Amino acid sequence: MLSDTLPKAASKTGDPVAVQIDGVGKSFAGTVALKPIWLKIARGEFLTLLGPSGCGKTTLLNLIAGFLEADAGELFIHRDLVTRVPPHLREIGIVFQNYALFPHMSVAQNVAYGLRTRRVSKVEIAERVREALALVKLEDFADRRPRQLSGGQQQRVALARALVIRPRVLLLDEPFSALDRNLRGAMQVELREIQSSLGLTTVFVTHDQSEALSMSDRIAVMSRAQIQQIGTPDEIYDRPQSRFVSTFVGDANLFSATLISSSGKDVRLKLGEVGLDLTTYQSDLPAPGPVTLFVRPEHCRLTEAGSPGAVPATVALAVYQGSYTELYLDCPFADTGRAMLRVPASTVMAPGTAVGIALPQQGPAIFPKE
Ligand SMILES: Nc1ncnc2c1ncn2[C@@H]1O[C@H](COP(=O)(O)OP(=O)(O)O)[C@@H](O)[C@H]1O
Numbered sequence: 001m002l003s004d005t006l007p008k009a010a011s012k013t014g015d016p017v018a019v020q021i022d023g024v025g026k027s028f029a030g031t032v033a034l035k036p037i038w039l040k041i042a043r044g045e046f047l048t049l050l051g052p053s054g055c056g057k058t059t060l061l062n063l064i065a066g067f068l069e070a071d072a073g074e075l076f077i078h079r080d081l082v083t084r085v086p087p088h089l090r091e092i093g094i095v096f097q098n099y100a101l102f103p104h105m106s107v108a109q110n111v112a113y114g115l116r117t118r119r120v121s122k123v124e125i126a127e128r129v130r131e132a133l134a135l136v137k138l139e140d141f142a143d144r145r146p147r148q149l150s151g152g153q154q155q156r157v158a159l160a161r162a163l164v165i166r167p168r169v170l171l172l173d174e175p176f177s178a179l180d181r182n183l184r185g186a187m188q189v190e191l192r193e194i195q196s197s198l199g200l201t202t203v204f205v206t207h208d209q210s211e212a213l214s215m216s217d218r219i220a221v222m223s224r225a226q227i228q229q230i231g232t233p234d235e236i237y238d239r240p241q242s243r244f245v246s247t248f249v250g251d252a253n254l255f256s257a258t259l260i261s262s263s264g265k266d267v268r269l270k271l272g273e274v275g276l277d278l279t280t281y282q283s284d285l286p287a288p289g290p291v292t293l294f295v296r297p298e299h300c301r302l303t304e305a306g307s308p309g310a311v312p313a314t315v316a317l318a319v320y321q322g323s324y325t326e327l328y329l330d331c332p333f334a335d336t337g338r339a340m341l342r343v344p345a346s347t348v349m350a351p352g353t354a355v356g357i358a359l360p361q362q363g364p365a366i367f368p369k370e
């Protein structure tokens, strides 16, 4: 099974599995929030659940945390069967989008909370709270109240509160989505540094594909209550296995084409009068007939109109982006009517100019026509 393999990040000694999910799923009054899934998360791995709103990310996180009871299946954390173990006994740390700090407690008291309920001694609590606040660079804020902190600082407190119990797994549900872009970038780097220095198994939920690409050891792309594809960021970006994944992660040019024939990974296609011989990365190809051809913009090249093998197009709009220009092209074969290429920022192209799009011989993919 696709999702039942472990990445190379798995530790070489001892049990490499941190979390094992065997057929766990969840429905609410007839709505399937999560179809049964099978998934192993390696110790020390940073796994991201990426998908649009409503696809089941929070449901999966809540099942791991124990806030929701699974309809069926079993869940293991390290080697322990925890399917029917309540959340506070699962040894997990959780950070939500809305900080969920106790407003009447100081920063230090907020962070200490999980230790007090675990009856840790006062001396040890003080030491571990100091340690956790140092990890998130808030040593000097121990006596403040949450309302005296910025959003980013509050989220660091929430992170310290999750880390202080030394969880076996850290779960984060869109933790940075309320922060502005610059702060979000800084928090991403910081979380990744803390996570890898502690070797902490982490499940991170986001709907932001660039956040997923930049932070993860592996990404599970979800839609419609299931995992559509799981792999390293470059596997997901370079070798999407479906139209959904190709467009949800990164920019995609999709063309309507006819698959004439295939042999192994080699295909012969037609886009109107233009014939193309390409090699895909796929082991499963659709049957001959109408298909969707997928190519990343950076693999397309602008060429002269009428060049052999080039897809005909007309310049519609040039959007200057500083280090490059995005050239939007009207193209009768493009799925949305438009294709996009990135060209040097200095390129000047008048709207209406007829051009050609040269496609790479290696690296595109072919999806069934939807
Ligand atoms: N407590 C609940 N009661 C009824 N439906 C729910 C409940 N929680 C989630 N759902 C539904 O399950 C689906 C998945 O939700 P969720 O896991 O929150 O998605 P995501 O976190 O990816 O946005 C949605 O259709 C949502 O409306």
Ligand SMILES: [Mg+2]
Binding pocket: 057, 058, 059
């Ligand atoms: Mg959610």
